[in-house]
Amino acid sequence: MPALTRRNLLKTGIVGSLMLPFTTRFAFSQDSLVSQGVSDSQIVLGTSAAFSGPSRGLGIELYRGAQAYFAHINSQGGVRGREVALKLYDDGYQPVPSVQNTMKLLLEDQVFALFGYVGTPTVTRVLPILKKFQQEDILLFFPFTGAQPQREPPYGEFAFNLRASYREETQGLVENFLSIGRTRIAVFYQADAYGRSGWAGVRKALSAHGENIVGEATYKRGARFSSSMRDQVEILKKTNPQAVICIGAYGACAAFLRDAVDGGLEIPIANLSFVGSENLLQLITEGTDASDRYARHLVNSQVVPSYEDESIPVVKEYSELMRRYDPTVPGDLYQADYQPFEKSFVSLEGFVNAKLLVEILNRLGDMPSRQRLEEAVFSIQDFDLGIGELISFSPERRQGMRGLYYTVVDEGRFIPLYDWGARFS
Amino acid sequence: MNIQRLFQKTLFGIFLLFGVIAVSTSWVCIATVDSQLSEEYVSNSKGIAKTIADASVDIILNRDLSALQSLIDQFLEIQGINYIYIVNENGEFLAHTFVPGIPEEILSSDPSITDGIERSFSGAENYIEVGSPILAGVAGSVHIGMDKGLISLKIQRAVGRQMYLISSIFVVGIFAAIWLVNLAAKPVSALLGYAVELAKAGDGEQSASNPLLERDDEAGQLARLFLYFAKIVDPDRVEPQAVK
Numbered sequence: 108m109p110a111l112t113r114r115n116l117l118k119t120g121i122v123g124s125l126m127l128p129f130t131t132r133f134a135f136s137q138d139s140l141v142s143q144g145v146s147d148s149q150i151v152l153g154t155s156a157a158f159s160g161p162s163r164g165l166g167i168e169l170y171r172g173a174q175a176y177f178a179h180i181n182s183q184g185g186v187r188g189r190e191v192a193l194k195l196y197d198d199g200y201q202p203v204p205s206v207q208n209t210m211k212l213l214l215e216d217q218v219f220a221l222f223g224y225v226g227t228p229t230v231t232r233v234l235p236i237l238k239k240f241q242q243e244d245i246l247l248f249f250p251f252t253g254a255q256p257q258r259e260p261p262y263g264e265f266a267f268n269l270r271a272s273y274r275e276e277t278q279g280l281v282e283n284f285l286s287i288g289r290t291r292i293a294v295f296y297q298a299d300a301y302g303r304s305g306w307a308g309v310r311k312a313l314s315a316h317g318e319n320i321v322g323e324a325t326y327k328r329g330a331r332f333s334s335s336m337r338d339q340v341e342i343l344k345k346t347n348p349q350a351v352i353c354i355g356a357y358g359a360c361a362a363f364l365r366d367a368v369d370g371g372l373e374i375p376i377a378n379l380s381f382v383g384s385e386n387l388l389q390l391i392t393e394g395t396d397a398s399d400r401y402a403r404h405l406v407n408s409q410v411v412p413s414y415e416d417e418s419i420p421v422v423k424e425y426s427e428l429m430r431r432y433d434p435t436v437p438g439d440l441y442q443a444d445y446q447p448f449e450k451s452f453v454s455l456e457g458f459v460n461a462k463l464l465v466e467i468l469n470r471l472g473d474m475p476s477r478q479r480l481e482e483a484v485f486s487i488q489d490f491d492l493g494i495g496e497l498i499s500f501s502p503e504r505r506q507g508m509r510g511l512y513y514t515v516v517d518e519g520r521f522i523p524l525y526d527w528g529a530r531f532s
Numbered sequence: 533m534n535i536q537r538l539f540q541k542t543l544f545g546i547f548l549l550f551g552v553i554a555v556s557t558s559w560v561c562i563a564t565v566d567s568q569l570s571e572e573y574v575s576n577s578k579g580i581a582k583t584i585a586d587a588s589v590d591i592i593l594n595r596d597l598s599a600l601q602s603l604i605d606q607f608l609e610i611q612g613i614n615y616i617y618i619v620n621e622n623g624e625f626l627a628h629t630f631v632p633g634i635p636e637e638i639l640s641s642d643p644s645i646t647d648g649i650e651r652s653f654s655g656a657e658n659y660i661e662v663g664s665p666i667l668a669g670v671a672g673s674v675h676i677g678m679d680k681g682l683i684s685l686k687i688q689r690a691v692g693r694q695m696y697l698i699s700s701i702f703v704v705g706i707f708a709a710i711w712l713v714n715l716a717a718k719p720v721s722a723l724l725g726y727a728v729e730l731a732k733a734g735d736g737e738q739s740a741s742n743p744l745l746e747r748d749d750e751a752g753q754l755a756r757l758f759l760y761f762a763k764i765v766d767p768d769r770v771e772p773q774a775v776k
Contacts, residue, residue, distance in 0.1 A: 202605075231602040255596030274596075298631050303601030325631045338632040 144219030145475050150189045150468060153212030155233075156225035156251075157200035158440040161331045162356040164386040165453055166225045167436050167445060169251050170195070172425070172457025173223055174434035176465065186468045189475075194218055197440050198229055200328070200356070205229035209236050213245060220480065221247040222464060223457065226381075227254040227301035228328065230266075237265035244477035246484075248467075249460035251453070252381065253410070254304040258506060267484055268506040269460055269498075270410040273379060277308030277352060279511045280377045280408055284350045285316055287528045289375065293322035293348035295339055295363050297355045301328075305354025305379055322346025330359040332390045336366040343372065350375045350531075357383040361390035368401050375531045378407045384514065384521055385451040392519060402516035406524060406531070409512040411459060412494065413523055414450040420493030425458045426450060452521075463492055463507065539713040546709050550702045557698070558691050565690050569683045573612065573660055574648045577676045580607055581646075581664035585674045588618060588666050592626065600627045607676075614659055614679040619643040620672040646673055650680075719744070719751035726755050730762045 144151040156166035170193070177191045185191060194216050196208035205224070212218045213236070221237075224230050230250045234257055237245055247266040250257060253273035257266035284292055294309050296302030302325065310320055324339035336359070343351060351367070353360045353376060360382050367376060378387065384407045391405075392398035417423040429450055435441060448454070468475060470483040487507075489497040498507040514521040515530060524530060584607060591600045604616040608629050617628035623643045628634060635653045646663030653659075659677040666672045726744050744755040 227598060228602065228605070231598060232606075254598050256599050256602070259595065298629060299605055300598040300602040303627055304596060304598035307597040324633045327631050336632075342633040 143477050144217055145189065148188075148190060149192045150186060150475060151192045151194055151216065151218045152220055152222040152248075152464075153194045153196075153209075153216060153218030154221070154223045155196045155198045155205050155208035155212065155229070156223060158195070158197040158436055159442065160199040160201075161329055161358040162200040162226070162383070163442060163445060164357060165200070165251065165381070165383050166197070167442065167447060168383070168385075168451050168453035169223055169225060169457040169460075170436055171434045171447055172429070172451075172454030172459075173461035174457075175425070175428040175432045175454075176458050176461035178432040178434060179428050180465050186465055187473055187475075191465065191468070193222070195437070195440055198225075200226050200229060202228050202232040206232050206236065209233045213240055213243070219475070219477065221245065222249065223460060224250040225252070226250075227252045227256075227304055228299040230254065231256045231300045234262035234265060238262060241265065244480065246477070246480055248464055251456065252301065253379070254301065255307075256300075263505055264502075266505065267500065269463060269508055270380070270456060270506075271509050271511055272308075272506065273305045273354070273381075274308040274311065275509065276379050276408045276410070276511060277305055277354075278312040279513070280352055280379075280406075281309055281312035281316075283513065283527045284375070284377075285318070287532050289349035289531070290316075290318055291321045291347060291349040292318070293324075293343045293346055293351045294320050295324050295326070295336075295343065295351055295353045295355065295360075297328050297359065298325040299328050301381070302354045305352070309352050309354075321348050326355065326359045326363070328356075330362065332358045332362050332365075334359065334362050336363040337370060339363060340366045340370040340372055343367075344370065348372075348374060350377065352377045352379075353382070354379055355382065357386035357390060361387045364391055364401050364405065368404060373404060375406055376404050378405070380408055380410045380452065380456075382407060383451075383453055384409070385448045385453075388516060388519070388521070398519070399516075402519075405516050407514050407521070409452050409514055410508065410510065411452055411455045412510070412512050413514065413521065414452065414455045415520070415522075419495055421459060421462065422455065422494075424462075424493065425455050428458070429454065459492060459494060463487070463490075463498065466490065466492075539717055542713060543706075543709055546705065550698065550705065554695060554698045554702075557694060561691050561694055562687050565687045566683060569686055570660065570680075573678045573683065574662055577613075577648075577660065577662040577678050578664065580610070580613070581662055581674045581676045583607075584616070584618070584676075585664040585666045588674060589671060592618075592620070592666065592671055597626055604629060612678050612682045613676055615677040616675065618666075618672060618674050621670055626672065643673055643675070644669065646675070651677065719747065719749065723751050723754055723758075727758050730758055 156169065157163050158166045180186060181190045194212060196211065198205035198208050212221065224247060230252050231254065237247060249267065249269045253270055253276055255272065255274060256262055258268060258272060281292060292309065292313060294306050296306050313319055322343045324342040326336065326339060351374065353363060360378050364376050391401040412419050412422060414422055414425065417426055467483050467487065470486050471479055484500045487498060487500045489499055492498055496508050496510045500507060513524040515524045584604060587603055588600060591603065600618060604618065604627055607613060608616060615629050618626045620626050625634060637651060637653055646665055648660055648662045651659045651661050658680040660680055661675055661677045663673050663675040666674060722744050726742055740759060742755065744752060745759065746752065
């Protein structure tokens with residue numbers, strides 16, 4: 108079915124009403140294909156992400172990882188002869204531009220599917236659009252957020268997730284803290300849907316053990332490392348926490364870690380995978396002699412394994428293709444003053460997302476259509492992506508992976524954390 | 533500018549009058565705008581609170597709280613709304629928009645109160661807070677804080693515009709008053725001069741040709757009366773026809 112533009116409606120209506128008795132199913136399919144972001148040479152996917160602003164590192168790194176794999180596939184002739192192309196828009200991690208970009212992608216660019224969105228406040232505002240255009244069979248693939256709205260009714264059916272959810276990440280963090288006797292857990296979070304999602308996860312996990320969040324402090328989305336988080340530190344200090352779980356982006360979380368340690372709150376400070384671990388580490392280590400003073404309190408959960416561990420097949424492939432292609436954000440989205448990381452957890456996630464999406468596109472056959480996209484996703488059963496976890500999808504299971512990995516900083520780099528007691532007791 | 537002492541009081545009176553007008557109309561303006569805007573604020577806030585409360589039921593019962601936060605974040609974009617919070621039936625905060633944290637004043641207040649109340653956080657501005665129960669209160673309540681600073685700003689703008697208008701009228705009025713006072717003062721000055729002249733001359737012979745005697749107004753009449761009284765002092769020189 109073509110996109111809901113006036114031109115297409117007219118075209119479909121007039122041509123359809125006159126020609127329907129005579130046309131063949133094949134002829135109609137060809138016409139639809141072009142308007143569904145598929146041509147003889149390309150499959151066009153649409154992305155709205157943060158390529159500018161204080162969280163740009165997330166959008167840029169996620170894109171770099173995905174593009175490394177797409178570049179590799181395209182160099183080998185693409186998916187069944189069609190190059191995978193990304194139509195990119197910058198939303199600066201703000202909901203309103205994200206909604207506007209999505210409308211453009213659907214109505215003007217008529218992309219085949221949405222892919223690689225970044226953030227909870229953005230994605231939660233986009234989901235109703237997908238429901239509105241549900242007759243277009245447009246789906247959102249693998250957004251870089253672990254929030255619940257795209258995992259449950261009424262919008263869950265319009266998205267597929269690959270990464271573990273924030274609920275799972277926070278549950279893992281809480282249980283590990285509880286296991287080492289740190290029961291007084293406070294939360295520092297972004298004052299929006301993302302922060303609330305993580306806050307709700309912590310609350311739920313603590314509640315299961317008869318505990319409550321002992322204190323909470325918030326910050327406004329868009330805060331930078333230069334922002335002061337002393338007020339937030341003071342609020343949390345009064346509650347005497349034994350650990351803090353941060354649900355934020357790297358700029359604000361790095362600022363909080365700095366001010367917390369400087370303010371005497373020397374306890375484990377955890378972050379979720381969304382934080383952008385390398386960006387955070389860079390902020391707290393650059394230009395300071397006391398970087399370890401901050402870093403030793405840090406523990407980050409990840410939804411992909413360490414990019415240093417090349418014994419994992421997908422990590423090895425990622426390392427090789429990142430070295431080979433070293434993608435940069437194209438055109439006017441390019442940020443000259445941003446120095447990308449050679450490897451990062453975020454770009455590895457982007458890479459894994461792209462790899463699975465290519466597999467799905469491949470399963471659509473020679474005549475890809477949105478109508479069969481969901482069916483192709485559900486055909487993924489016990490699929491080995493090379494990450495150490497078999498991936499399956501079904502109408503009841505719209506999240507591919509459950510794996511969680513915990514990392515701490517040692518000698519300026521993230522290493523896996525296996526023994527919480529030894530590190531934080 | 534030669535303004536007679538008599539008319540200086542008139543000008544002072546005009547100043548005073550304008551002052552009274554400016555103060556009284558400003559006071560009425562402030563009271564009216566404040567009252568109307570506050571009523572409108574409370575009314576709008578109640579409407580918004582009810583909308584959120586109605587929309588929250590499904591989310592609270594069935595969905596993740598991030599959807600609830602996303603909902604209130606959208607309403608926070610409305611001008612004048614400073615904060616929104618939602619508590620459950622136990623008074624636990626389910627979603628809010630406070631940064632860097634929930635103010636003590638709100639933490640210690642009774643969340644079941646949904647009538648309009650005024651709040652003033654330490655170091656912050658005043659707010660009008662209204663609420664709406666969710667599912668008749670059994671699922672909690674929604675509270676919205678409207679920034680009274682916006683009302684003050686609107687009052688300042690309204691009063692400012694009014695003062696600008698009054699000041700403009702005042703300036704024009706002053707110039708007009710000075711011109712009119714001078715216009716009125718001229719014949720009085722001339723009359724005074726004529727009276728002095730009559731007194732100095734001793735007889736009214738020479739003074740009988742003064743142009744002031746030709747005037748039709750009160751100054752002319754007074755001049756002719758002065759001349760008449762001067763002639764009375766010397767009856768042979770009386771010229772009754774000079775008195776019209």
